[in-house]
Amino acid sequence: TQWLLASEEKECSAKDKKCLPGHLTLHLSRDTGKTWKVIANNVIHFEWPFSMRQMWYSIPITRIYALIAQPKKRPSFVKSDDFFGNITFIAEDCVDFKMRSTFLFVTQMKKENEASLLVSNINDNFNVFYKALLPVSNYQPRQFHILDTSEGAVFILVTATVGASYGDLYVSDSTGIRYSLALKHCLSQATHGADFMKIQGLDGIYSVSYTHLTLPTIPLVQISVVAVSLKKK
Numbered sequence: 580t581q582w583l584l585a586s587e588e589k590e591c592s593a594k595d596k597k598c599l600p601g602h603l604t605l606h607l608s609r610d611t612g613k614t615w616k617v618i619a620n621n622v623i624h625f626e627w628p629f630s631m632r633q634m635w636y637s638i639p640i641t642r643i644y645a646l647i648a649q650p651k652k653r654p655s656f657v658k659s660d661d662f663f664g665n666i667t668f669i670a671e672d673c674v675d676f677k678m679r680s681t682f683l684f685v686t687q688m689k690k691e692n693e694a695s696l697l698v699s700n701i702n703d704n705f706n707v708f709y710k711a712l713l714p715v716s717n718y719q720p721r722q723f724h725i726l727d728t729s730e731g732a733v734f735i736l737v738t739a740t741v742g743a744s745y746g747d748l749y750v751s752d753s754t755g756i757r758y759s760l761a762l763k764h765c766l767s768q769a770t771h772g773a774d775f776m777k778i779q780g781l782d783g784i785y786s787v788s789y790t791h792l793t794l795p796t797i798p799l800v801q802i803s804v805v806a807v808s809l810k811k812k
Contacts, residue, residue: 582607582641583607583612584605584607585605585608585615586603586605586625587603587604588602588604589620602623602648603621603623604622605619605625606618621649625645627642628642628644628678636704639660642658643662643663644658644683644705645657646675646676652671653671653672653688655670656671658705670685670708673686674686674694679733681700681701681702682698682699682700682701682725682755683698683705685697685698693720694723700754709756711755712757713737716747720739721739721743723736724736724737724767725772726775730783732750733755734748734761735749736748736765736775737749748761748773748775762787766787775788
């Protein structure tokens with residue numbers, strides 16, 4: 580393909596009332612960078628997830644997902660199959676989204692300090708979104724960290740506050756929608772979400788660090804091994 584997509588952080592002029600400062604402008608080239616055209620403004624984050632796997636599932640290679648800033652309210656999560664010639668609004672009041680292998684995750688926050696996770700699967704061509712079903716806990720989720728999807732299940736770390744030093748680890752079924760608690764009080768990291776690692780050579784085996792929060796001194800860090808297998812025998 581000769582298509583190229585580029586982003587630019589553009590300053591807003593006083594005359595441009597639709598421009599929201601601090602966000603991205605997307606440019607498209609159809610001739611390998613010789614000429615460029617602006618296709619979207621006020622973009623916070625975007626993904627152009629072209630891959631052979633998506634072609635197999637008949638997902639258009641021109642599809643782009645984006646988080647678009649809105650005046651006086653939280654951003655909207657949108658998609659376009661024709662480089663923003665037409666836009667489909669998927670969800671309002673969103674703060675983040677991530678693509679991982681065969682899953683697409685959107686963090687939605689309709690209430691202050693109370694987030695929910697929307698999940699879509701490649702089997703639905705990323706067109707249908709479901710709210711993730713987590714067991715009832717003693718706190719409202721505030722942040723979701725997607726840790727791993729490589730075994731056909733989803734590992735997420737859920738924290739009660741943004742930047743929390745620990746959270747609870749959940750694992751999903753094969754749909755990525757229904758979750759069960761795997762381990763409480765896991766260490767959280769800003770860069771990777773958690774001190775969580777897949778053990779190479781052992782399918783479905785992971786290591787994760789967690790804390791004993793009941794200790795009166797510095798929490799003791801231990802290593803726990805979590806196993807998951809969704810493969811049929």
